Amino acid sequence: MTDTGGVHRLERVRGQMHDRAREMLGVGPGVVTGGLVGEMRVSGSRWYPLLALGGLVLVDRAQSFAVFVLGPEIAGGTGVTQTQLATLVALKTLAIAVAALPFAALVDGRPRRALIAITCGVVWAIATGGTGLATTFWILLFFFVLDGISTGAVVAVHQSLLSDSYPPTLRMRVISAYEAISSAGNVLSPVIVGMAVAWWGLSWRGVFLIMGAVALATAVYAMKLRDPGFGVLDHQRIREAIRADVGPNRAAPDVPLRFLEASRRILLIPTARRLLAAYAVIGMAFVPMTTYLFFFLDFRWGLDVGGRSVVYAIMALAQVAALLGIARPFQSRFTRSPRAAIRLASWLLAGSMAAIALMVLAPALWLVVVLLCIGFGLLAAVTPAASVIGMTIVEPQLRPILAALAGIAYAAIGGLGGVLLLSGLDTRLGPAGAIAAIAVPGLLCAVVLRSAESTIDPDFDRLVDAVVEREEIEVLVESGTSLPLLSCRGIRFGYGPIEVLRGVDFTVQEGEIVALLGSNGAGKSTLLGVISGLNLPSAGTVRLVGGDITYIDAERRSRMGIVQVPGGKAMFGGLTVREHLEAYAWSIGANRREVSKAIDLAYDAFPTLATARDSMATLLSGGQQQMLAMTTALIRRPRVLAIDELSLGLAPMVVAQLLDFLRQMNADGTAIVLVEQSTNVALSVAHRACFLDKGEMRFDGPARELQGRSDLLRAVFLGVGSPFESRPASPAVTDGANRKEHPSP
């Protein structure tokens, strides 16, 4: 931050804390992992959250699988066709995908995941029992969708809740165990159905009623679940470590992300995007391929319902074994380096796809079963790895949203998209062709996942730095260090593959006018967009008085006091001057009296606008249009006003008027960031100047000093190459009075 001591302290603490914070997130040479049971005992963790959530997902999975097993009986009893039954299953899958995000929104920043998990457990019981009472397609539809919606909660809250209930060193194995319990539902389901039919003589209705009762008992068992809060065993400990080292805590200044902002923020994380691609392929394999596998085993190998159920149960057992067996190698690799875990996950994904594709060519049934066990076992093992890696690279509050997005990738993109893809292939190539063809997207996805090797460390470090920086800023505030009004740190932004901003640092103090200069294409307007929220950076933070606003919507930032006047015609052509002013005044929630007052204020600032009040904005002169743009900013009473090209194409007299206006706004307390092609104009009004060159900040110091730098100014005036290109690298210069020169790398 601009207080040099504060900045140095922040950098020092960040450096000191970095490795320690990584270890607190379960990564590093100092992290020791043991067996699941021993680690549970050592860490003092309870088995209850795993058993309660595992029990809930077990009965849900068993119920879902029972629909496959008892499908013909359900169709025969209720009069629905096989197509309608398939539609019901597809709609349930869709409901899972659609419901995951609203459930994530329900727990967004509010620790009530346990309550939702329990409630949905009770709803499953109702849906399962209700299915046994259904007599028509529409009643079945109601219960299937109800079941799907409540299963959306599993997707959104279960793994996030488990993550916060166990320390990072246990997470991979706990989530693997949870997934193993879930897979065990596929084994138990045919067993329960078989027992209920053979021993108790129950029909499919009786089976569903029994399963509903079991589900209700499980929900009752889970009643003691409690939400421990977000990040209590990782991020909270990092914060406590910083406080213990440096000083007491203070209320966080961060602005909480809203749900859609948080979702968008997750999608900006490169590793998260790659993991979501992996989830889509896993969904494609598990959701529609299960159906095609049924047909394949039926037509190619003549297996009836009983035979197919046995194969599925064996596959589920293989998944349980794989999940339990591979959890420890995954955990140890992850502890050593997340890159190693990514590498292993991508190999497993590729291996599973190859095994499934080869399976269709197998000459003997036993080989088919072996390859299916390998394929689906490896595929199942990827899921907890992807889950833990994902949970590690996002803030704890965002974990339910990431899980929901993963659920959508799994169910909607993979599941429903896979149905469309495979049904077309099935018609042309038959079930074997459809199953083999899935290896193509599967192997591509393994390559994409492998590419996350290069993104995981930067993403992980970014998170660690963000936690440390956030906590340290609180400590700086507590110690009385003044924070800049606006600060950008390490901003990176690109348009597709072209990186425009490369780690830019930029600050604005209260009451300051900062000129942002540079040649064409240097990244000035892009940086303004990052400040105002029109551009979201791929790395770095934007803070308003210490509060992180990096991923806050532009519209919210405007209400927080960051207003941008874009270059060119910043107006709506179809509105008159007065309508413009009214629209902006109403947009800040002003009442009629305040609107009138704001308009008078604008007319006082530029009387020429008063005379043209009923003119269409497009009919105004260039100077009048810029005046109108300035007054719309004035109405919004900004704390930071970012102006892109104030003087472009305007007469000197008009420019002088506009500069006077800016000085007055600044005197009234508005800090101003001015992007200008004309250095004379910019430096005549600015207190400080910054010079951007090819996306990097080259100069940051008093405006009068820049006037003496003809090499830099030539670049702006003449558009010549970077003045830094021909200069030898020299150490950065800091005079302690807020002047920095950044050398070429």
Next chain:
Amino acid sequence: MDRRRCVEVMIAACVALSATGCGATGLDFRSDNRLSIISPADRAEVAVPFLLQWRLRDPGDQDSAFAVLVDVSPPRAGASIIELLPPSQQDVATCDRTCQSQALLARGVTVTSADSLEVTVLPRRSGLSADRARRHTITIIVLDDQDRRVGEVAAAIDVDEVFR
């Protein structure tokens, strides 16, 4: 809403739901295996014409006929077999009993009081792979004298059609 209230609401919903279920009739919670198909065997390869034979043990008072459905899902318990027809053919004013019988036959539904049936035609299906297109599901249900389905008793087999 606190947790206790939430659970109470859920239990109330459960009870209400169960009550609506009680209103339905003909729901079998225990397996009814009295009806079985003797030939052909499940998943047998058949060529039309072939003989379909079945047996009903311990027939009840209401059981008076059977409906043989080829690639058609049966109606729910208590519903008339006529409900499988389009609405325009369900009204005897526009489609008499003979018309309805022919319409049912065209749809793949045969009503008979015998315990066997010679199947002379199997429907052609499009939009499926060759293997799946030749797979047919035959379901037999029990009807009362009003052609309504009796309970949920049913027998079903899959057969694969071969062409000579």
